[in-house]
Amino acid sequence: MLNKYARAFFTRVLTPFAAFLLRRGVSPDAVTLIGTAGVMAGALVFFPRGEFFWGTIVITLFVFSDLVDGNMARQAGISSRWGAFLDSTLDRVADGAIFGGFALWYAGLGDDNVLCAVAIFCLASGQVVSYTKARGESIGLPVAVNGLVERAERLVISLVAAGLAGLHGFGVPGIDILLPIALWIVAVGSLVTLGQRVVTVRRESAEADAAAAQGSGAEA
Ligand SMILES: CCCCCCCC/C=C\CCCCCCCC(=O)OC[C@H](COP(=O)(O)O[C@@H]1[C@H](O)[C@H](OP(=O)(O)O)[C@@H](O)[C@H](O)[C@H]1O)OC(=O)CCCCCCC/C=C\CCCCCCCC
Ligand SMILES: Nc1ccn([C@@H]2O[C@H](COP(=O)(O)O)[C@@H](O)[C@H]2O)c(=O)n1
Numbered sequence: 001m002l003n004k005y006a007r008a009f010f011t012r013v014l015t016p017f018a019a020f021l022l023r024r025g026v027s028p029d030a031v032t033l034i035g036t037a038g039v040m041a042g043a044l045v046f047f048p049r050g051e052f053f054w055g056t057i058v059i060t061l062f063v064f065s066d067l068v069d070g071n072m073a074r075q076a077g078i079s080s081r082w083g084a085f086l087d088s089t090l091d092r093v094a095d096g097a098i099f100g101g102f103a104l105w106y107a108g109l110g111d112d113n114v115l116c117a118v119a120i121f122c123l124a125s126g127q128v129v130s131y132t133k134a135r136g137e138s139i140g141l142p143v144a145v146n147g148l149v150e151r152a153e154r155l156v157i158s159l160v161a162a163g164l165a166g167l168h169g170f171g172v173p174g175i176d177i178l179l180p181i182a183l184w185i186v187a188v189g190s191l192v193t194l195g196q197r198v199v200t201v202r203r204e205s206a207e208a209d210a211a212a213a214q215g216s217g218a219e220a
């Protein structure tokens with residue numbers, strides 16, 4: 001949903017910045033790499049220590065690079081298969097660091113086995129949700145569904161909650177409950193999304209196989 005409705009807005013807002021970087025000789029690949037490194041640093045340095053406010057600030061500064069890199073490539077007319085591969089692959093790395101950071105907090109000082117498991121579930125299910133689309137497309141299917149909770153939703157729900165939960169460290173009482181709530185929402189939402197995508201791939205592959213069988217029957 002965010003991908004559909006918010007992308008146009010962010011494209012408008014980020015286009016001048018993307019043009020500025022291109023004028024300075026920065027490449028889209030460099031933005032993809034630096035953005036991922038920044039997200040990983042924010043997640044793995046701050047989250048395991050329970051510093052959710054500062055971790056979210058650092059991640060937010062870098063995560064928008066994922067919208068800037070593609071914008072730069074399109075403006076410069078240099079969108080490439082390599083760029084698409086690099087972008088999607090490093091998305092998985094960044095997501096692993098974010099949910100891994102939450103899991104490390106709950107496995108350590110946060111001391112909550114259930115929430116550690118929920119964070120690991122968010123990490124794994126998010127990767128599988130993305131994989132369903134990549135694998136479905138690689139076998140020639142359209143995978144014409146995005147589902148309830150795409151990557152943008154997973155990030156916005158968990159990062160807004162983490163940023164607000166971090167205010168607990170500045171004396172705001174009770175607000176730290178937002179992070180567990182967000183992790184449960186992302187976990188359930190990812191499971192629903194996984195179901196939606198698997199059902200779609202099942203239907204599309206049955207249709208494609210039937211069409212192929214009909215085609216070879218007509219030839220015989
Ligand atoms: C005092 C309070 C302190 C709070 C601190 C600040 C809080 C800020 C909180 C959050 C900011 C979160 C921003 C998250 C932005 C996410 C941007 C992003 O990375 O979007 C990527 C997404 C997808 O791009 P791609 O097409 O390149 O990626 C594909 C996708 O990943 C597929 O995944 P799948 O869906 O299949 O799982 C892969 O399959 C594919 O491989 C991959 O290529 O881009 C978009 O979706 C575009 C829309 C982005 C919308 C961003 C909305 C941000 C909205 C609000 C943020 C600000 C809120 C501030 C609130 C503050 C409250 C305290
Ligand atoms: N280093 C890069 C990054 C991205 N691309 C192209 O942009 C598409 C992704 O666009 P986003 O707005 O979601 O970032 C991607 O599929 C590539 O076509 C690129 O060429 N090089």
Ligand SMILES: [Mg+2]
Binds near residue numbers: 066067068069070087
């Ligand atoms: Mg990108």
Ligand SMILES: [Mg+2]
Binds near residue numbers: 066088
């Ligand atoms: Mg991306």
